[in-house]
Amino acid sequence: MFRDAWDQRLTQARAMALSYEREVARVEKQISGLLDRIVEATTSTVMGAFERKIKVLERSKLVLEEKRQNAGRSRGTFEEMFELAFEFIANPSKLWSSGNPAHQKLVLKLAFADHLVYDPIQGFRTPKKSLPFNMLGGFMMPISKMAEGMGLTSNLLHSKFYQPARLGTFLL
Incomplete structure (x- = not known):
């Protein structure tokens, strides 16, 4: 591909x-x-x-x-450019920590699909990641397990006093 x-x-x-x-x-x-x-x-x-x-x-x-x-001039072979791109995707903080403002701006452009949104009350909002990070996110994230929102006893007491439409589970 x-x-x-x-x-x-x-x-x-x-x-x-x-x-x-x-x-x-x-x-x-x-x-x-x-x-x-x-x-x-x-x-x-x-x-x-x-x-x-x-x-x-x-x-x-x-x-x-x-x-x-x-x-018509290529900056490198396919293999060199592929390796360079995946080296960045594997560790974008390496380029960010160089301290060079041009590199840091490049990291922001490559890692996020849009500008970072800042709310004065809540701080930075969840950013939209760029396509490579979205595609590889499932492979790089640790395996998450489903867990109940509250303990079993608490769920029973909670359901007697409050009639929730549904007891949900949360991702850890």
């Missing part, structure tokens, strides 16, 4: 690189067209306008070329 997602992202990155390449070719064609028009222009005002437009197109061409170069 993870390998398929990795391969799909690589395919998307290659497609984006081709798209950037086509965009660079289109911008180069526009620049050459403007250069031809500068040669034909007679007034300095028109030439200046064409030169400004060429500067803008040259900048966008540089940006597109940089994006094209970075789009």
Whole structure:
């Protein structure tokens, strides 16, 4: 499943690189067209306008070329990235305890699906965990057992005086 997602992202990155390449070719064609028009222009005002437009197109061409170069490049192999991701999931506090504010912000973004909610009276509310932590939560949580809410004798006395709709059980 993870390998398929990795391969799909690589395919998307290659497609984006081709798209950037086509965009660079289109911008180069526009620049050459403007250069031809500068040669034909007679007034300095028109030439200046064409030169400004060429500067803008040259900048966008540089940006597109940089994006094209970075789009197809992988930061590592699938195995390296997989190991790095699961090392984080196994112990996010290791990255948090580095003390680096950028790392701590990254941990918050990766561990929680939304911003942490703080109530001035009750404190922090229960956060929404991100998908990896939700998926792995069942595997990493200790086994919980069902226990009765009160002792057996207490339940009998309680049911005589109070007619509850149902006696529930609680998770430890």
